[in-house]
Amino acid sequence: MSELINPNPIVHERKSTVRIKSGQRTEASAAEGREPIDALEIFDHIRDINDPEHPYTLEQLNVVSEEQIEVDDGRGRVSVQFTPTVAHCSMATLIGLSLRVKLMRSLPPRFKIDIKLSPGSHSSEAAVNKQLADKERVAAALENPNLLSMVNRCLTPPH
Amino acid sequence: MDCVSLELVASLPGHEDRVWSVAWSPRGDLLASCSGDKTVRIWTRRFGATGPPAAITGNSDVNHIQSTGSTNASGAQQWYCCAILDQCHSRTIRNIAWSPNGRALATASFDATVAIWELSGGVWEQVAELEGHENEVKCVAWNPDGRLIATCGRDRSVWIWESLPGREFECVDVKQGHTQDVKAVRWHPGGELLVSASYDDTIKLWNYDGDEWVCSQTLGGCGHTSTVWDVSWAPDGRRLASCSDDLTIKLWESGAAGAGAGAEAGRSSAVSGDSGGHDGGDGGGGLVPSRPDLRCATTLSGYHQRTIFSLDWGPTGLIASGDGDDCICVFGQGDPELARVALRASEEEEKQVPVATTTTTVSWDDGAERPVVHQQQQGKVELKDQDMGGGAGDITDVDPDGGVRVKCPGSDAEVSALGGGGKERLNGLSLGQEGQSWGLWTRMVGAHDADVNCVRWNPAHPRLLASCSDDKLVKLWRLR
Numbered sequence: 305m306s307e308l309i310n311p312n313p314i315v316h317e318r319k320s321t322v323r324i325k326s327g328q329r330t331e332a333s334a335a336e337g338r339e340p341i342d343a344l345e346i347f348d349h350i351r352d353i354n355d356p357e358h359p360y361t362l363e364q365l366n367v368v369s370e371e372q373i374e375v376d377d378g379r380g381r382v383s384v385q386f387t388p389t390v391a392h393c394s395m396a397t398l399i400g401l402s403l404r405v406k407l408m409r410s411l412p413p414r415f416k417i418d419i420k421l422s423p424g425s426h427s428s429e430a431a432v433n434k435q436l437a438d439k440e441r442v443a444a445a446l447e448n449p450n451l452l453s454m455v456n457r458c459l460t461p462p463h
Numbered sequence: 464m465d466c467v468s469l470e471l472v473a474s475l476p477g478h479e480d481r482v483w484s485v486a487w488s489p490r491g492d493l494l495a496s497c498s499g500d501k502t503v504r505i506w507t508r509r510f511g512a513t514g515p516p517a518a519i520t521g522n523s524d525v526n527h528i529q530s531t532g533s534t535n536a537s538g539a540q541q542w543y544c545c546a547i548l549d550q551c552h553s554r555t556i557r558n559i560a561w562s563p564n565g566r567a568l569a570t571a572s573f574d575a576t577v578a579i580w581e582l583s584g585g586v587w588e589q590v591a592e593l594e595g596h597e598n599e600v601k602c603v604a605w606n607p608d609g610r611l612i613a614t615c616g617r618d619r620s621v622w623i624w625e626s627l628p629g630r631e632f633e634c635v636d637v638k639q640g641h642t643q644d645v646k647a648v649r650w651h652p653g654g655e656l657l658v659s660a661s662y663d664d665t666i667k668l669w670n671y672d673g674d675e676w677v678c679s680q681t682l683g684g685c686g687h688t689s690t691v692w693d694v695s696w697a698p699d700g701r702r703l704a705s706c707s708d709d710l711t712i713k714l715w716e717s718g719a720a721g722a723g724a725g726a727e728a729g730r731s732s733a734v735s736g737d738s739g740g741h742d743g744g745d746g747g748g749g750l751v752p753s754r755p756d757l758r759c760a761t762t763l764s765g766y767h768q769r770t771i772f773s774l775d776w777g778p779t780g781l782i783a784s785g786d787g788d789d790c791i792c793v794f795g796q797g798d799p800e801l802a803r804v805a806l807r808a809s810e811e812e813e814k815q816v817p818v819a820t821t822t823t824t825v826s827w828d829d830g831a832e833r834p835v836v837h838q839q840q841q842g843k844v845e846l847k848d849q850d851m852g853g854g855a856g857d858i859t860d861v862d863p864d865g866g867v868r869v870k871c872p873g874s875d876a877e878v879s880a881l882g883g884g885g886k887e888r889l890n891g892l893s894l895g896q897e898g899q900s901w902g903l904w905t906r907m908v909g910a911h912d913a914d915v916n917c918v919r920w921n922p923a924h925p926r927l928l929a930s931c932s933d934d935k936l937v938k939l940w941r942l943r
Contacts, residue, residue, distance in 0.1 A: 413913055413934070416769065416787070437708070437770075438662065438690065439787070439914065440557075440646070443481075443499065444573050444599050444617065447554050 308357055310390040315364050318351070340377035341411070343370050346384065349410045353402050354458045356395045361462075365389055367399060372422060380414040382407060385422040392427050400436040401445060402458040466799035467806060467894075469791065469907045469928065472939040473542040477504055482931035484558045484917045489565045491923025493545075496937045497556035503548040503570055503580075505587070506937065509541055542939065548587050551578050558602045563609045569593075571600040577614050579632065590630045595622060595637075602647045607654040611635075615645035621659050621669065623676055636676045640667050647693050652700040656752040660691035666705055666715075670752035680755050682715060695776040701749050703757060704782055706771035711764040712784060712794070714901065715757040717750050766792050766903050769914075775928075777920030780895030781904065781942070783928055785915030791930055793942065795904040797896025802904070806926070806943060809892050892925050911936060 347370040351363035362368045372385040384403055388396045400419045407417045419436045421429045435441055445451050480499030487494055494506040552572035560569045568580040568587070577593035577600055597618035604613045612624040612632065621638040643662035650657055657669040657676070666682040682705075689708035696703055703715040750757075769787035776782050782794045795802055911932035921927035926942040 434662075434689070434708075439770075440601065441617075441644070443555060447573055 309393055309395065310357075313355075313358055313360070313365050313389045315360055316366050318361070318363055341375055341382075341415075342377070343373040343375050346373045346375055346382055346407070346411075350384065350403055350406055352461060353399075353406055354460065354462070356398050356402075356454065356458055362386070362399070362403075368403070380416055381418070382411065382415050383418045383420070385420050387422045387425045391425065396421060396426055396428075396432050397435055398451075398454060398458070400432065401442065401451070402455050404436065404442060405446065405455050406459055466803045467793065467795075467904050468943050469793065469905055469910075469940040470943050472927070472941045475506055475542055475544070475937040475939070476935065477544050478502070478935045478937070480555075480935060481913075481933040482916065482935060482937055483555065485919050485929045485931045485937060486559045486561055487919055487921050487923075487929065488561050489563055489922060491921040491927075493565075494929050494937070494939075495559045495561065495568060496931055497559045497570060498935070499555045501549065501552050501554065501556060501572075503556060503559060503568070504544045504937075505546040505548070506542050507545045509543065546587055548580060548589075551589050552576065554599075557600065560603045560605050560612075562605050563607055569603045569605065569612060571603040571614060571616075573599040575600060575616075577603050577612070579630070581630075591632055593622075593624055593632050593634075595634055596620070599644075601645065604648045604650050604657075606650045606657075607652060611650075613648040613650065613657050613659075615648045615659055617644045619643060619645060619661075621645055621648060621657070621667075623657075638669060638676055638678070640678045640681070641665065646691065649694050649696060651696055651750070651752070652698065653750075653752070656750065656755065658694050658696070658703060660694045660705060662690045664689055664691060664707075664709075666691055666694060666703075668752075668755045668757070670755075672753065679753050680757060682757060682759075686759060687711065687713065690770075692771060693773045695774050695782070697776050698778050698780070702760075702776075704774055704776050706774040706784055708770045710767050710769070710771065711762050712766075712771060712774060712782070713759050714761040714763070716760040718756040718758050761901050763794060763901060763903075766794075766906070772915065773917040775919050777928075778922060778925040779892050779920075779942075780897070781920075783918045783920060785910070785918040785930055787914045789909050789911050789913060789915060789932070791907040791910040791915055791918060791928075791940070792903055793905045793928075794901055795895045796901050797899030799902070799904045801896065802894040805892065805894055809926070810943075907940070910940075911938065 347368070350368050351361060353362045353368075354360075355362060355365055355367065358365065367386050367388060368384065372387070374383040375381070384407070386399060386403060388399065393399075400421075404417060404419050407415075411417070420433050423429070426432060446455070478496065478498040478500050482496050482498045485494055485496045492507060495503055496506065497503045548568075548570070552570065552574050554573035556570050556572045558571040561567070562569070566581060567590075570578045570580065572578070575594070575596045575598050578589050579591040579593070580587050581590045593612070593614065596614065596616045599617040600614055601616045602614065605611070606613070610626055612626065613621060614624065615621045619639065619641050621641070622634055623636040623638075624632045625635045626632055641659065641661040641663050645659050645661045647660040648657060655670055656679075659667045659669065661667070664683065664687050666686065667678050668680040668682075669676045670679045671677075687705065687707040687709050691705050691707045694703060694705045701717065704712060705715070706712045767784065767786045767788065767790065771784050771786045774782055774784040780796065784792045784794070786792075910930060911934045913933035915930055915932050918928060918930045921929070928940040928942065929937065930940065931937045
């Protein structure tokens with residue numbers, strides 16, 4: 305195996321999060337008889353995604369956090385920012401792709417999902433963001449069996 | 464309230480994955496759609512009392528689609544899938560294009576190939592394969608005389624192919640000017656100019672210098688600030704429209720044409736309703752292919768909230784656009800109130816059409832460049848655009864050699880107009896006023912339940928718009 309990009313990442317504890325019942329059920333979602341989707345719910349979908357090169361989850365490496373998620377349930381918008389452990393991380397696109405695929409598979413199709421690097425977190429921030437936002441490139445990537453198996457490996461739950 | 468609006472004519476399920484592109488046949492009677500499900504579907508319509516649909520293709524099951532079609536003089540119209548083209552491409556089919564004579568289809572796939580299909584003995588068959596791109600092919604376009612095909616893709620190149628006798632296709636040039644994926648290629652209606660749009664944020668114009676295809680202009684710099692997803696020439700070829708991930712639509716005019724605008728005012732208004740036909744003498748329409756000198760004349764911003772994936776400049780002079788916010792917009796030039804009056808008038812004309820006075824037969828004789836139109840007129844009929852009304856022909860018979868006879872219950876302007884030499888101007892419904900400022904005429908929020916990937920105006924029924932989406936549906940809209 306080739307050399308690791310970040311040989312010694314800082315590993316954080318998996319937080320235990322408690323959902324605080326907020327009274328902010330919107331009229332629309334109350335009428336449909338469902339709870340609105342919030343940032344914590346999105347976080348629960350992505351926190352246990354495996355890092356492509358370390359035996360840790362994206363939460364343990366602080367790549368994703370609840371604070372970096374914005375949700376507008378009414379308009380059907382989810383925006384997730386992620387922070388690679390090093391600024392030249394060549395895995396950034398793969399991590400972003402895994403985040404997108406996980407949310408595509410988990411959320412109702414009415415949601416528009418935007419995945420971006422957190423500002424200043426990567427040396428090729430604009431290029432990576434542009435690639436992750438290009439649905440045609442994403443669609444083509446997911447038809448590539450090698451890439452798809454790498455994504456699926458990231459999405460496989462720990463045994 | 465909008466002066467004009469889009470009314471849903473039909474919602475066509477069938478594809479099993481996102482639908483990437485739609486393309487109308489040159490006569491406007493068939494719609495092809497292509498999808499991530501690796502198939503092409505061909506859609507056509509039948510009318511209430513004509514019984515079961517004529518099988519013009521035996522390739523696949525004939526799907527009976529419940530449509531929300533409206534009722535008119537000739538009864539309820541129903542759109543249905545009349546053919547499925549499959550088992551050819553191993554990956555997503557991204558784009559499709561009809562040959563100018565309507566006899567062949569080209570499909571561009573992520574599997575790096577382009578397939579050519581022909582209707583033969585009632586069945587669509589793959590007759591050729593264009594191989595050469597390194598990876599995903601993203602767009603394919605036939606030039607107006609059907610002699611050349613342009614393709615582009617992720618390998619950053621634009622390929623020009625020449626059609627040779629015996630269904631052979633030869634690559635005549637590979638252009639490497641773009642620095643990133645090339646998203647779209649479209650030919651100028653005059654045929655001597657090709658435009659390409661790219662992920663590198665630029666648009667390039669290519670023309671043939673007698674030896675090879677050369678880039679005659681790059682629209683960058685003060686142009687788009689993100690991926691250019693689609694481009695469309697005005698029907699008269701004098702202007703170019705582009706749409707981008709930067710959420711704007713830009714309209715480009717030739718600097719030369721702009722300078723002479725005053726002197727040409729009379730001519731301009733005469734040209735504005737021309738339905739895509741070009742007179743051979745002035746194919747460039749003020750554009751010199753070797754020196755197009757296009758400049759951004761108008762930027763339409765603030766109308767789309769997410770990536771604009773597609774746009775199409777229709778025969779009436781209106782521009783439709785579709786975006787990643789499930790929305791379709793229609794932009795027009797001048798006063799939309801005047802357009803509404805023109806629309807009303809054309810709807811009224813449609814209702815007064817005498818029934819069963821004209822029989823039109825269209826045949827494709829082998830060797831003929833275009834369909835041959837035989838029209839018998841009984842009584843005096845004024846030929847007018849019938850839109851989706853009485854003029855629509857039902858395909859009633861198929862010759863073993865692939866010819867299709869079309870019988871038309873009413874007058875049949877669009878068949879003769881588009882099937883014939885293209886000289887007639889029978890559907891000259893002009894809604895925009897050239898020289899006036901552009902504005903949003905109508906916006907269809909939630910046109911689909913997901914991203915709108917492609918919008919295309921019907922060339923023969925200029926008020927009819929097709930769209931397709933990640934929601935796996937093809938939809939048809941009528942401008943009212």
